Amino acid sequence: MLSTIADYTRLTKDMGKSLTQVAKQPDVSRETDYFLANIGKVKTIDDFLKDYRLYSYAMKAYGLSDMTYAKAFMRKVLTEGIATKDTFANKLTDTRYREFAAAFNFAALGSNATQTAQATTGTATQYVTQTMEQNAGDQNEGLRLALYFTRKASTITNAYQILADKALTQVVQTALGLSSTVSSADIDAQATMLNKMLKLTDFQDPTKVTKFVQRFAAMWDATQASSDNSTNPALVLIGGASTMASMDTDILSKLQSIRFGK
Secondary structure (H helix, E strand, C coil): CCCHHHHHHHHHHCHHHHHHHHHCCHHHHHHHHHHHHHHHHCCCHHHHHHCHHHHHHHHHHCCCHHHCCCHHHHHHHHHHCCCCCCCHHHHCCCCHHHHHHHHCCHHHHHHHHHHCCCCCHHHHHHHHHHHHHHHHHHHCHHHHHHHHHHHHHHHCCCHHHHHCCHHHHHHHHHHCCCCHHHHHCCHHHHHHHHHHHCCHHHHHCHHHHHHHHHHHHHHHHHHHHCCCHHHCHHHHHHHCCCCCCCCCHHHHHHHHHCCCCC
């Protein structure tokens, strides 16, 4: 059953309710309670990095679980902060590090860095959101990608931010009917191509973001349904190829009704 659009609509129709359900899950509730009860006791970067339970919770909250092991790297992110454009976090294309350094701003706030709303309840909210997306991905990777893109879309200001994030790249390539092989091209050439195909300011408009994500979801479902990649019906439809494979009429109607342009 092709359900990415249906599941996406169900979860985002009442995002508050969806997040509350995740927050109440025993493992999520237990880790969140520990984080909120103890993060305020952290006064230094060393304290933070030494408490693995707190540190790993925070890393997951900002989508950085795969970098939890890189403590020297993260120490540099936290030590330099975000006050100037020359700091380590600000030089990185991936904005997640800047968001992390902003949430735990030891460079600017010192021992008070863990007292802010962003460091406490803000991080907890991020953790629950990440968990919801992860849970969604366990059932449908397309749904996880759709939710992630929706959350990150408003932060996209240039094509390089998309290209620096594998998940954003996958969503955009899928929605535009591009083969993943284009990722092997020169990075500047890829950025130029995306700038021609997208109007990035549209990602500041929630309505246009939803429309783009719906297009992605339809393309994702169509691609997953196709067992013959050489005649992928979604790519044939978008690309205007002369040969058209047979396609479920429901999928076809979805693709025809979802258009995203400048």
